[in-house]
Amino acid sequence: MVRSSLGLAALASVACAQVYDTRFEGTTWDDANWIIKSTNLDQGHYQSRISLANGYIGINLASLGPFFEADVPVDGDNIFGWPLFARRQSFATVAGFYDSQPQTNGSNFPWLYQYGWDSAISGVPHWAGLHIKSGGNILRANTPASQISNFSTSLSISDATMNWKFLWSPGYGPNLNVEYTVFVHKLRINQAAVQLKVSSEQNAEIEVIDVLEGEAAVRTTFVDKGYGQRFPLIWSAVSPNGTPNVTAWVFSSLEGDSYCRKKTRRRFEDSSLIGTNSSSIAQSMKVHLKRGETSTVTKYVGVASTDDFAQPKEVAWKATRQAAETGFEKMHKSHAAEWASILTRDSVDRYYQANGSLPQQVNDENIVELQILAVTNPFFLLQQTVGSNAIAAAGNNTGLGTHSISVGGLGSDAYAGQIFWDADVWMAPGLLPSFPEAAKQIAEYRVAKFPQARENIKTAYQSSQNKTGKFSTEGAIFPWTSGRYGNCTATGPCFDYEYHLNGDIGLEMYSYLALTGDAALFKKDYLPIYDAVAQMYADLVTWNETLKAYELYNGTDPDEYANFEDNIGFTMALMKVHIDSANDLHTRFGLDRNETWANISSQILIPAYEPANIIKEYADMNDTVEVKQADVVLVDDFLNWPNKYTLSDLDYYAGKQSLNGPGMTYGVFSIVANRESPSGCSSYTYDLYSSQPYLRGPWFQYSEQMLDDWQTNGHTHPAYPFHTGMGGASRIAIYGYLGLRVMLDSLSIDPSLPPQIPQIHYRKFYWQGWPIDAVSTQTHTTLKRLQGPLPSANQKYADSIPVAIGLNSTTNLTLTFSAPLVIPNRQIGNIKSVANNIAQCLPVTSNRQYRQGQFPLAAVDGASSTKWQPISANESSSISIHLSEPYVPIKEVMLDWAQSPPKSFRLVFTNTSADPDTTEGTLFTEDNNVKISSPYDAVTAYVIKPVGANTTNITVDTPKWSGKYAILTIEGNQGDGGVLGYGASVAEVAIVAENGRDVVKRL
Secondary structure, three states, X not given: OEEEOOOHHHHOOHHHHEEEEOOOOOEEEEOOOOEEEEOOOOOOOHHHOEEEEOOOEEEEEOOOOOOOOEOOOEOOXXXXXXXXXXEOEOOEEEOOOEOOEOXXXXXXXXXXXXXXXXXXXXXOOEOOOEEEEEOOEEOOOOOOHHHEEEEEEEEEHHHOEEEEEEEEOOOOOOOEEEEEEEEEOOXXXXXXXXXXXXXXXXXXXXXEEEEEEHHHOXXXXXXXXXXXXXXXXXXXXXXXOOOOOOOEEEEEEEEEOOOEEEEEEEEOOOHHXXXXXXXXXXEEEEEEEOOOOEEEEEEEEEEEEOOOOOOHXXXXXXXXXXHHHHOHHHHHHHHHHHHHHHOOHHHOOEOOOOOOOOOOOOOOHHHHHHHHHHHHHHHHHHOOOOOHHHHHHOOOOHHHHHOOOOOOHHHOOHHHHOEOHHHHHHHHHHHOOOOHHHHHHHHHHHHHOHHHHHHHHHHHHHOOOOXXXXXXXXXXOOOOOEOOOOOOOOOOOOOOOOOHHHHHHHHHHHHHHHHHOOHHHHHHHHHHHHHHHHHHHHHHOEEEXXXXXXXXXXXXXXXXXXXXXXXXXXXXXXXXXXHHHXXXXXXXXXXXXXXXXXXXXXXXXXXXEOOOOEEOOOOOOOOOXXXXXXXXXXXXXXXXXXXXXXXXXXXXXXXXXXXXXXXXHHHHHHHHHHHHOOOOXXXXXXXXXXXXXXXXXXXXXXXOOOOOOOOOOOXXXXXXXXXXXXXXXXXXXXXXXXXXXXXXXXXXXXXXXXXXXXXEEOOOEEEOOEEEEEEEEOOEEEEEEOOOOOOOOOHHHOOEEEEEEOOOOOOOEEEEOOOOEEEEOOOHHHOOOOOOEOOOOOOEEEOOOEOOOOOHHHHHOOOOXXXXXXXXXXXXXXXXXXXXXXXXXXXXXXXXXXXXXXXXXXXXXXXXXXXXXXXXXXXXXXXXXXXXXXXXXXXXXXXXXXXXXXXXXXXXXXXXXXXXXXEEEEEOOOOHHHHHOOOOOEOEEEEEEOOOOOOOEOO
16 A cells, blocks of 8 residues: 655655555555654564664664563563574674683584684673653553553664654553654764653653663673763673673763753662663663653763773763763764765665656555665665774774674674674675675675684594695685684584585675775785685595596585585585686786696586486485575576576476575575576566565564474574575675676676566666666666776776676677666566466466465466465465456466365456456366376485476367456365465466467457
């Protein structure tokens, strides 16, 4: 639903005059001002909390206000997952604030504990609490919802500011109008502010309480706390466990207006609010409210730790006092200005039509959501980064730019706050094209840990790769998880596990060179890492004299359901590409090629299986494989390697993906499908698949899992918010629809928009440091050069940029400042997977709930690798396909049921209603006893075979006319999903016109 937002905005574009309802209860999107607003109060659930951060400090805030909150158990569950398995609750920290602990509650290789301790992110006291005490009641996170009315909360993305407004009726005393505003300063990275505005229906006295909540300071040792006498200050200091040389200081200054009785300020010690944690401390003062008048109370916060500041106590104290002296409005103005300089309007993808509006047709609420995500995804990632202005404002403190991005960001201790491949492979590529400066800190974290990676290579004796002298000291190896030190640990083994991480780091650094043109930085800091990884890979593989090839033993590909396997598919291809690229880079930088590397690379075994025309995920894989997350398909997404198995890999592994996998997989499928599929619009299906099942309201944050209930999702307590998913989804438009490939010698694109998307104005992006503007319509893509290159821009391309179309392009195009370059799109959505199919890629609606990600539109996207599957088999479920005019005689219908055919189906054409439950129309065909064309065979179940399916084809002697709608109804399930009660699957509905569209009529 679209609601007009009238007034001055009406003078702007149509897009700037609309507030959109979203699919989340009580939640709207103001597209003009980038504001998410919700009137739904959902307390005690992590999905409803918001995290704010500035790249240095971060905090997680309750749904009712800026409070600390612990989760209310849902079906007995209120813990988060591996490796900590601790209580879900609000979290606050500073970048790099890792502890050192003997072990964690979960691990990968527990025997490695004997060789070194692990590292998990520690918390600091939750500093945002600003509570009200009235009539003996205290406003807090778990205040009964019955006391709250007129509730609304909003996130203004353009200035990263949270707001809450509501009426609090405490029972004793008057009703209070309450408003909170919170921001974490993007420029002054040690500062944050919380402001309370409160008014009463009658004269009243309340007490406002400023709290530093020690419960959030998990995995820390108490150091100090205090109550100021000269200034209205409180402070608390903690050290991460096991690292007494590191301390974080949190200061808070409580300031009020003339209604505040400053002489009543006192140290507040009511344990019912602040608990008994040693790190907790609070102060309060009385406020005398006059009827109908508003009092404003503000707390100014300063935070600093030893990791980035030599005198953190002094830095935090000064930050607090300077913030108080500056005042809330001026402070917020500079904060907003800094965000405006980073997340600019042209730095996000825009799905507006030529008239400035978002599409308004059937199913186009999907486009509205994609537009929301085009803003929210980069925003949540950028919150975790420190910009150059902030580094300069902190005295050119370059250490602030060496912290990577953890899975949950600075407002979460999910996955112990450790750094995984998530940052290098999923978040960095989402940021790099348009925000290279922000993405740089992901690479800089690896640079900082490179000396330890060189030491790690000496620990091969702890693994199966323990042959004396196997690894050169010129190599380096990074651990799977990394915190303070970057050493090999029980959660983050270096050997016998996910070796691909090292090449993943190389991919990010290579991309940084291609997109920024910063050859000097790359040669100085990144090339040594690239070379060390190449050396490690050359040493890691083992020659098989029988096969005359190099193999890899005992490793794990990205699919963590298959551990300790040989010849793992993505890793084998990655090692080959990485070693070859290292030699290529040597040539470019005037260095000698390493012929030993070249010889090894040329003989690395790629585990192909020719009968099915696929790359196997690992040597012993069989056809029962279930894949946790994108694996072999990464070859065609990231490696720019000529893979002759691309389409077969895409279709085969799409059918093997687990629905319990993490939320970054399907962005890869979308990108590869759009680049490589010869027909159809499955890229759009996968696009929606990459976000919709994982999004949680009201803030459009991602969960790691489609389902958050650990009892139904494969026993995973999902990470939240899942920045990996945000990064993966944010890649789709520019790498998929535009077809950007990261190449050094040309700007390589291969554009094609699915029919559902009329137009995309892509975010401004860089190639070799030069800014590019690109717009795709359905038919063509226009490239323009922009002013304002990066300081690192490669001057070779100052006048013209070579443009290539596709991976193996023979087309030589040039982009100059003098004129735009117009390129025809491939328009694969208009190419029929089944000749004369009139249903392909048309809008579809359904009358029944469907399994997560198994969208109705999958039944008409021209790909058998996607499918619609209703949630229940024991009731009839229908889809309505919105056919286009003119109407045509239909002679054949082809139905692909994938592996779960229904027991019965019927297909009806109608002109009267799109309602799938309609009883009117012309019956084309029905079958109450669907035959299984590809039955399960236990004998051959393990044999890898090309993708097959159960199909039903109906051809009629006398063609019947199509109508406005085709309604397919199914019931029952004869496949494996039927055991679980799920409905049958429909991979494709092809409605085949007689003689194409030569015979037509309008009704």
